Amino acid sequence: MLHSQFVQAQKGKAGGKPLVVFLHGFLGAGDDWKAVKDYLTGYDKLFIDLPGHGESHSIQSTSFDAVCGLIHSSVLKCIETQKQSATRPICLVGYSLGARLAMYFVTEYFKIQSHLTPVLVAGLVIEGGNFGLDSQAARHARLANDLAWSERFKNDDIAEVLSDWYQQPVFSSLNHEQRQHLIAKRSVNLGDKLSQMLMSTSLAHQPDLLPQIRQLQFSNGSRPLYITGERDKKFTALAKHSHLDCQIIMGAGHNVHKEQPEVFASVLLGYLEQMGESPRKKLE
Template sequence: MLYSQVMDNSSEAGSVQPIPVFLHGFLGSTQDWKRCLSYLKSPQSIQVDLPCHGMSKYCEVDDFEGACQQIQLTILAQLKKRKLPLDSPLVLVGYSLGARISMYGISQKSLPELNIKGAILEGGNFGIQAEEDKMQRWEGDKHWSKRFATESMEEVLFDWYQQGVFATLTEEQRELLVEMRSDNLGSQLGCMLRATSLSKQPYLLDALKAQSLPLLYICGEHDAKFRALAEESGLNCKIVTNSGHNSHHEQPQQYAQIVDEFLISLDLAK
């Protein structure tokens, strides 16, 4: 089972507001949401360390299905532990890899025991359609996987955050991220990178749009790549101002407000 944390500030018994479940991105952990959660008004939330990350670093999976199974087991265990109904309404809030796993779980019906009422997707890639591009991505992920497993974490992280998607980061922000991520285990990161490579992910946008669930795509104002994906997707989209790819980290108060507004907007009677 994966490591998870629960934030519970509920003062009203019997609150029917959905419980947000926060799923971090590659290299991250439950700690990534700490600043955002300090602004969140939602009475309860669950944060999960994904396989091979944080306190779940020794929990390995082979693919997206395995990741979804572990997340489902973990959430059900938390609900049971807190004596909450197992069909408690939930909203997935995923960033990058967490968003991709959320999209996969929703569109492929891989979280069947969870009562998911909606999802917030931050900077998640819908998938690759061209086979040639998939092969190229797989070669790239294998390259990074080998580097994480065989080289010093600091060196690999420094190069990782030089990638185009992180172009809006300042040098100070890069150094902070390298410091934050350096306690990861490289071999485990490589395992997760191979298991959930974008090259192995189905193209999920069409299947997502076919769902009846409310979906909100979030991206940073200066995240050119994912802002374009969001605007072309046809999904409901919110732009976080003065931020790049990692909006919840760069603008936690603004992000928390968006999450709270989405939760309040849901009609649980449906």
């Protein structure tokens, strides 16, 4: 079972609302969302530490399906522990790796694990998530890149690896102070576990999920929402070409919820509140 933290809504405010499940990015942990948490007092929230990360650092990961199985078990356990209905709807909110896992969970996981107790997914928020690669050549190149990083995480000093990791173009919006803060914070992670997680959830192993994500419409009429920072040129371009509902946040790079938490929370709240409306009302 993955480590997770359940934060209850203010008394009397959660009735009929979805449980909001947060999935962090690679190198992160559930507490990465703490800057957003206080803006969502009207919702029950579940913050999950993914395998190899945070308090789940000792848990091994082997594949997308295995990680999604752990997420699934964690959500079911939360619903059971809180004595809530098994049909309580959830809204998945994922950042980067967490977004890829959330997309896979919604589109692929239950096709393979159809015998398991389902959860009612009523919303999906994708923050800086890659839909997948559409060619074998691109997957081969990505696998080689991830393998090189995996070897470094496993064998080299983690602070040195992180110093190079945060020089990648996707993190170009970070200044020197922000990079140093992240390096210090992430250096407590175990390199071999990160190496394992990186390879088991490599983008090279992920199907191209965009066609399925485009077709998603939840029972309440909601569709997936994509959030990206305007300084994150790569993922802003992906978002624009996805033809999904998209919110581009000014003054933010790849990690919108960290760089602009209040704006991110406002967008998320708007989406969650819209989920409570009937499809007819939403079209008016």
